[in-house]
Amino acid sequence: MRAERAVAKMLNEERNDDQKVVGRKFMNNISIALxxxxxxxxxxxxxxxxxxxxxxxxxxxxxxNLPVQTTQEEVFFxxxxxxxxxxxxxxxxxxxxxxxxxxxxxxxxxxxxYISGELRKLPVSIGGTSWTPDMPQEGVIIRDLxxxxxxxxxxxxxLEMFCYVARTQMFLDGNKRVAQLIANKMMMENDIGIxxxxxxxxxxxxxxxVSFYESNDSSELKQFFREKCLLLNPDHLPESTIxxxxxxxxxx
Numbered sequence: 001m002r003a004e005r006a007v008a009k010m011l012n013e014e015r016n017d018d019q020k021v022v023g024r025k026f027m028n029n030i031s032i033a034l035x036x037x038x039x040x041x042x043x044x045x046x047x048x049x050x051x052x053x054x055x056x057x058x059x060x061x062x063x064x065n066l067p068v069q070t071t072q073e074e075v076f077f078x079x080x081x082x083x084x085x086x087x088x089x090x091x092x093x094x095x096x097x098x099x100x101x102x103x104x105x106x107x108x109x110x111x112x113x114y115i116s117g118e119l120r121k122l123p124v125s126i127g128g129t130s131w132t133p134d135m136p137q138e139g140v141i142i143r144d145l146x147x148x149x150x151x152x153x154x155x156x157x158x159l160e161m162f163c164y165v166a167r168t169q170m171f172l173d174g175n176k177r178v179a180q181l182i183a184n185k186m187m188m189e190n191d192i193g194i195x196x197x198x199x200x201x202x203x204x205x206x207x208x209x210v211s212f213y214e215s216n217d218s219s220e221l222k223q224f225f226r227e228k229c230l231l232l233n234p235d236h237l238p239e240s241t242i243x244x245x246x247x248x249x250x251x252x
Contacts (some may be wrong), residue, residue, distance in 0.1 A: 008072070030233045031188040032089060038196060038231070039063075043081040046180060048202050052077060076111045084108050088185045096149050096186060098142055101165065101178055108177045120172040131214045132167040139199065141170060158186035159225055162195070163218040166209065176209075193232035201228050 106117030
């Protein structure tokens with residue numbers, strides 16, 4: 001019994017040491033601070049992408065547990081997105097693998113879907129197009145995620161991850177939410193900034209997304225992201241690239 005307690009104590013000490021190292025590593029991370037500061041705004045925009053009519057003010061009230069006239073679906077959506085963002089902040093060092101994607105999907109779909117966190121086993125259709133995604137295959141997804149994570153350009157890697165998760169439609173629902181969240185996690189962990197689609201650009205985003213679904217050519221969608229949707233950490237990039245990515249242009 002003493003030996004078991006000693007081992008448990010040693011493991012707890014090692015775990016605490018690991019957490020301290022991770023904490024020090026991300027202590028001065030500007031992008032995580034930016035993600036926390038933009039939390040309400042990011043969730044409001046995500047709700048707009050999903051066609052929910054909640055206002056920024058209502059989003060703020062729901063997150064602060066204040067009385068507001070809204071729908072149950074909007075409440076679940078907003079609270080789930082807050083929990084998902086907090087999950088990312090707490091697990092910023094976790095590998096960007098299928099297990100993490102499943103956990104994010106489980107969080108964002110709580111109380112909204114009877115199946116979440118696992119690869120879908122049913123066909124799905126996409127609004128606005130006759131294109132339908134293939135059935136997800138675990139081995140293929142694991143291989144593709146490794147390829148994306150291994151890309152040298154970490155901004156391109158994050159944008160590619162968004163495109164891959166959105167188009168693969170690996171879960172029964174909530175794929176765009178998972179795509180936004182994992183792309184933001186990858187940007188934050190590399191202190192690049194955050195991905196934030198301006199509210200007034202949501203119709204343009206949806207049009208480009210459908211075009212990407214049908215063509216599997218992500219170049220126009222990624223260019224849209226780079227020009228309109230990035231809140232970047234200026235310290236992360238060489239000075240010569242700052243104008244290219246339009247730092248400060250996103251005012252929404």
